[in-house]
Amino acid sequence: MQSYGKALLSGYLGTKLGQEWRRMPQMDLADVYYQASLVNGQPSQALPQARPGQPLRLRVINGSAASYYWVQFGGGKLRVVATDGVDVEPVEVDKLLVATAETFDVEVTPPAIGQYELRATSWDMAGYSSLWLGSGGERHEAPTLPRINYFELVRNMNGMMSKMPGMHMGRAPAGVPAPAVAAAGTALPPPGPGMKMDGMKMGGRADAKMPSMTMSSAKGSQQMPGMKGEANGADAQPMPGMKMGGAAPADSARPRATAKPNLDSLDKAPPGSMAETNMAGMAMPMADGNGRKMSGMGGMPMAPLGTFNTGAKQLQAAFPHETLLDYTMLRAPQSSALPADRPVRTIHLYLTGNMFRYVWSINDTPLSRADKITIKRGETVRFVLHNTTMMSHPMHLHGHYFRVVNGQGDHAPLKNTLSVAPMDLVTIEFDANEYRDWFFHCHLLYHLNSGMARIVHYAGDSVRTDNPRLLARFIGQDRKLFPYIDATVQSQGTWLEGGIRNSYWLLRQEARFDWHGDYEAETHLQRYLGPKQFLAVYAGADFRDNTRYLAPDVRKRDENGHRTNSHDYRQVVCVGVRYFLPMMVWSDLRFDSGGKLRLQLEREGLPLTSRLRCDLRVNTDREYTVNPYYILGKYVALSGSYDSDYGWGAGLRIIY
Ligand SMILES: [Cu+2]
Numbered sequence: 001m002q003s004y005g006k007a008l009l010s011g012y013l014g015t016k017l018g019q020e021w022r023r024m025p026q027m028d029l030a031d032v033y034y035q036a037s038l039v040n041g042q043p044s045q046a047l048p049q050a051r052p053g054q055p056l057r058l059r060v061i062n063g064s065a066a067s068y069y070w071v072q073f074g075g076g077k078l079r080v081v082a083t084d085g086v087d088v089e090p091v092e093v094d095k096l097l098v099a100t101a102e103t104f105d106v107e108v109t110p111p112a113i114g115q116y117e118l119r120a121t122s123w124d125m126a127g128y129s130s131l132w133l134g135s136g137g138e139r140h141e142a143p144t145l146p147r148i149n150y151f152e153l154v155r156n157m158n159g160m161m162s163k164m165p166g167m168h169m170g171r172a173p174a175g176v177p178a179p180a181v182a183a184a185g186t187a188l189p190p191p192g193p194g195m196k197m198d199g200m201k202m203g204g205r206a207d208a209k210m211p212s213m214t215m216s217s218a219k220g221s222q223q224m225p226g227m228k229g230e231a232n233g234a235d236a237q238p239m240p241g242m243k244m245g246g247a248a249p250a251d252s253a254r255p256r257a258t259a260k261p262n263l264d265s266l267d268k269a270p271p272g273s274m275a276e277t278n279m280a281g282m283a284m285p286m287a288d289g290n291g292r293k294m295s296g297m298g299g300m301p302m303a304p305l306g307t308f309n310t311g312a313k314q315l316q317a318a319f320p321h322e323t324l325l326d327y328t329m330l331r332a333p334q335s336s337a338l339p340a341d342r343p344v345r346t347i348h349l350y351l352t353g354n355m356f357r358y359v360w361s362i363n364d365t366p367l368s369r370a371d372k373i374t375i376k377r378g379e380t381v382r383f384v385l386h387n388t389t390m391m392s393h394p395m396h397l398h399g400h401y402f403r404v405v406n407g408q409g410d411h412a413p414l415k416n417t418l419s420v421a422p423m424d425l426v427t428i429e430f431d432a433n434e435y436r437d438w439f440f441h442c443h444l445l446y447h448l449n450s451g452m453a454r455i456v457h458y459a460g461d462s463v464r465t466d467n468p469r470l471l472a473r474f475i476g477q478d479r480k481l482f483p484y485i486d487a488t489v490q491s492q493g494t495w496l497e498g499g500i501r502n503s504y505w506l507l508r509q510e511a512r513f514d515w516h517g518d519y520e521a522e523t524h525l526q527r528y529l530g531p532k533q534f535l536a537v538y539a540g541a542d543f544r545d546n547t548r549y550l551a552p553d554v555r556k557r558d559e560n561g562h563r564t565n566s567h568d569y570r571q572v573v574c575v576g577v578r579y580f581l582p583m584m585v586w587s588d589l590r591f592d593s594g595g596k597l598r599l600q601l602e603r604e605g606l607p608l609t610s611r612l613r614c615d616l617r618v619n620t621d622r623e624y625t626v627n628p629y630y631i632l633g634k635y636v637a638l639s640g641s642y643d644s645d646y647g648w649g650a651g652l653r654i655i656y
Pocket of ligand 1 (some may be wrong): 394443444447448
């Protein structure tokens, strides 16, 4: 929990304010906290038959619902020899992050008599499971990993966002290129790995100069394919802004990454320039036609493919002499190149989502509202994946192995699950050699359920009809309704909020009543609008009668003897619009049938410390509420409050 108190004490107040100003939710690696991590169903398991000096090949399969694991060995290096069941050129590492649904085959060798731990630590460092290799002798534990500094992750995101003024977190840019097919032989090389920089403003240069820019890559100065004005053939697509590092011709021969990527050297780059590194898969230093470096990108938090904001940088800092695996180090033993004499279909897929409402999607559209991705047998199909969100997504394709364009040229590794890190841009491509329908989805269970998925359909084939009802139910999962309730029982009265919601709709009932029969009740049916869902419209009703106890003298009646609407007595219907402001304040402007306009500002759950939060509400009826609460457990909090209508009180709050 990134609270203001903790931010103040640890010197991250600016980072915290930036997070709230950008309406960035709490930064977490894992969506869900688990009490235990298991290996083959056990917290700890032994493999006593392992012998000193004898290499052992282990297949590490991440079968969790939503956790990534750091894998380490207490007896030396991990020799990675395969991923997702397919061989790669062996590469030795000390730490290996295994995404949900990913598989890595590793060779480990117990160095001597004793028991050596193969440890898998969940990437939020909440817990680990152990496999003990060998018998007798001493126990050799794998290193315990330090806690994640989440403020650093927030700072990285803040830095990334401020460098890309045109980019909107969690959202696809305007004008996502339509799927395009390039005739055989005319396709450009696929975009290489890199950080996405849509809408980036380049050091004050006019866009018109862009086509003349070149990249200085390992091969020297090459023109950037795919830039406006230079693109050729059917692959010529409008680029949403410019993708730095993404335009490097990835199939050009590049030196194999032998040295481990040193994350620190990038941070130490002089301001106003990017580090001149030559690592495969790192963004290449950019220069204009005269070889001058471009300005305005100093301090850009760059990370090797698949590692940005995964905690890898913090681990590398804690273990500076160790090698952490990243995707650019994976290399197929044989050429994995696809035949060049085929049409190439390119499909841009932006991984999008809304952390606040826990809605995950692709190109801003959840599965239930999306068309199938249609491809044709005999094509090479490229998915260009852009992660616009704060989280990593392990994207999994059924029925096919895809090449990961990671800077290894013809030796791009083959995988079926690839973790796309926040802000990553990565291309995968595969041979369209199947039939009918296949699923492509984020393998984090809760993201899948909320709609971060697509059906890939072979044109002309019949649709799968094995069990249409089951299929419809599965696709419709992201429309499911979730109930919630939030009740505060205090000495001056009870406040209830409850409702049901799905990805787009919210039916919300709010009620405040005291122990004397006074009440205020508001009902809203609300529709969220826009991909970020910062905007919502609603219609509803507001009934209240505070004249029994709080305001007995306010019993106005009109000339016909009917009671008239007032601050303390009201029976109206209303329509309104809500907008989520920077600093995470919901503004709410409504117009009611009594002819009254009301503006209300609301901040929920302001995190003062990790357990002390505060709800605030004020409106133009001069009503206000201050409600600090102290979280005792998952569902229970101590609550104290002052309400302009109901006064002081204290009690318990239950949230479900
Ligand atoms: Cu996901």
